[in-house]
Amino acid sequence: MGIQGLTSFIENVLQNYNFTTSKLIIDGSNLFHFLYFNSSVDQQHGGDYDDFEDQVCKFFKALRDCGIDPFVIIDGGSDHTDNKFKTLRERAQSKINNLSIGLQGDRIIPTLAKQVFKQVLSCLEVPFAQCIFEADQEIASLAEKWNCPVLSNDSDFYIFDIQAGYLPFSHFQWQNVSVQHGSSQNYIPCKLYTTTSFCTHFKIDRQLLPVFAAIAGNDYVNLYNMGFPIKWPRVLDLGADTRVVFFNRLLDWLARFQEQQEALDSVPSLIGHGENGVNTDVALEALSLGIEEYKLPLGCLERFFEEYSAPDPGSLPDHLRVLPDWTLLPLMKGTLPSCIIYILQLRPVIQGVQVEDHSFPSGNNTSRPIRQVLYGLLLGERREVEEYDREGTNLTSSMVKAILPRAAQQLQLNKLHIQHAHLQPDHPLLQALLLGLVYGELCRQRKSQRGFIEEGPVLEKLRRLIQRGASNLDLAVAHAYSQWQCCMRDCLDLNQLLCFPLSEPQIACPASRLYRGTLVHQLVGQLRGGVTPDSLLIEDPSSGQLYRAMLEAILNSQETEATGQPDGPSADSGSQCPATRGRKYSSKLC
Template sequence: MGVQGLWSLLEEYNQIYQDIHFRDSKLLVDGTNLAHLLYNRANLDQNHGGEYLAFQAEVQAFFKTLDNCQIKSKVVIDGGSGPSDIKLNHRMDRQRTRVKKIPDALKGGEKGFYALFTTTVFEQTLNDMKVPLVRCFGEADGQLAALAREWCCPVLSRDSDFYIYDLPEGFLPLDHFQFDSVKTSGARSYISCKRYTTSSFCTLFNIDHQLLTVFAALAGNYYDNLIDVKWASFVPAGSPEVRFGDDRLVGLLSWLGARTDRRTEDTLTAAMALIDNISQQARTEMWTWAQTEVQNAMLEYRLPSSSLRSFFSEGTVPPLPAEIWSWIPEWVRVSLARGDLGANILDYDILVHRRKFLRTQLQCRVLQSSNLTSPPIRQVMYRLLLGQGGGGVR
């Protein structure tokens, strides 16, 4: 799900982070986030096909730095959206936003269009370096968090979902992970970084842990329906001005912190009461819908037993849902999980949702998309990979 604006807000409240010297530890890495951050920080070409040799060098340098600090990393990469499809609208909005930015990008004034093979080169480089990695069948966030809880190690990412997951060793935001300025203490090297924990968040904003997923749901998926509520009015008098973050989030957190009842249902009822100028019937319908959204959010943030632990220890491929298991040959599942086949070949979106989000390419907007040349080829490929059940991919 994610909470838009939460990262910016916590930069305002940076006392929430703990400064640490990170070394001699296991580390779970959000590979999708890291690949894009390394490409962006190196200031490599994003608009003319990509600079993959230079990018490969950046990836190699990063993981050599981890080795020098005795950090044993395991990398987990996204493999499409999860079965709930809860982020579909967000993904479609993000695609539309990128399309609108194409004219500026063509003039060299806009970034964010990562070269098409960024993730593929990232995976190949890690395989060459023998860095353990796995591509999930679906989104990686929940599996990363579940494994981090079982292994009692932190997660390195920049995804705002990790501000909500309750992890025993916390979350290391990538933007504060100073891997390019390694320091030494005696004969041992370390990386300066910041660690976040949900206990620090709840203490700072005085909210109960049980309301953390309610906050994520109200601020994330359901926030548009409460947009007219004057959340800023709930910010205590004398609070510091929010310069770059969202003062509506501060108000929502302040409102949740002032509540003494921890029950989710009562919190939702109170939130609905803040909406003006709607009928009782509309309010009831909105409450029912909000309850469903919050329940979905709580399921998203509820950590299952990790299916990745046995992959890293024994090479066992993470399971697929039983209804699609028989479609996928063993060699395909193994190759996908190991990163030998990129997500452009096969991912959870194709397996379950029968669609594929293609990368936005920089081209003249008045012309038809160049992706329109490939559907017949891709459909044949999907049918070959999926067997007779593989038709109908969009």
């Protein structure tokens, strides 16, 4: 998010900085994307969550080795005007387009990465909050109150007037912790930005920075798209980036003003009469709203971190009054899904994009019945939620009905059926998934106090499969596991909304046990080639016992669902495939 091209333009204003012994406000949504995309964690196979967890743990260890106290703010709410919605929709379509031409896993965040991230933060006892309001403003407000910098990758933080400054992720060398000369104190080499250095460099008043951002175009206003392209006088500027030229000329123009209103009054002379008959007043109103986004609110994060309390319901803006009082604290604690803010406001919800076979329906369709129950609990029956999701290679919208089936009314989650997978998973997919869970449990059991995994014969065998790496990606396998992860995600959300009638699965910390994509994809190939679970687990009887117990529980639950009667013991090792009875395994894996 932010102002396109500003990050590269501003490089010369950054100052080298040795960061140590301070509070630090971290843009959490930026952080988990940054760590996933910049650490060579696999993106094609639906998530290597243990590698991701390892990166998160190393990051916060580096901070604490340098005496840095982190406070993580995760984006939850959004601006109620939906000014960012068009940008979010365009980015989702861009991801679909990239995947459709063969760029599998091109900067695709896995379905459960956010849930893993929050669980790791809790395990590490890192203070974090999930925002109810627009996160950028809340982050900047807290940083100003505590006089500490912000760590993010969002160029909007070049505009907020934060006295302690802004540290861009791209220059934050957390993997290169150093020791200060003549001291035993560790520090992280980085670069620091302050509005003072920017305004001194370009000779403009700091209160004009929001005007600069609004005219340049951010997520809230874009004059060019509104029909007001700024046409500077032609000058010979060979080889210069057009965006750099634009920024320089805009800053030269702003340097003549002292106050925001003075600059806004002169905007008509800059933009002319516009195109397509659009009134100039519309542009001025949009600019004023864009400028407002950079004002620092009173904020509620300081109270949350110091008193562990939610904001006073009476202090909420009108668009958030739809939130029941009891939801405010769980939302901020991250124990309620942030999507309920959008749902209760009857705003569109964009479903996540994953690596899938685009000739089949989106994996999110499989878990739609779960979301319909969640919508019903929030909105009541006969209401609808607009969902944006992939249809083929196009992002389309549809109205999804909220439902309250009898099971939901009685809160009997064990009667919630999920049988809409397409492609439907076969037996090797189930076996591989369970073997992946066994692998995660072995990693957890064998993780020493020093953080190293003590290898055993089964772990060594499974690790060799991971290290072998994947050959050509099997999109059918990726699609099936995407459907399963969508079901898991939406079940987690529903369970949270119902205040945890079921214990939340420990999908992370001390080792992510839920899913390792590169392993389960390799296992599917091995199992389809004739390898049996027994042969993989034979050196460790307890692993075999765990595998069989999970398989039996799933098969027994399917028999109960089909006949209404508990069935006897199932196949003892998984090598006897019950698929001969026509069984499919989509309904109980979540």
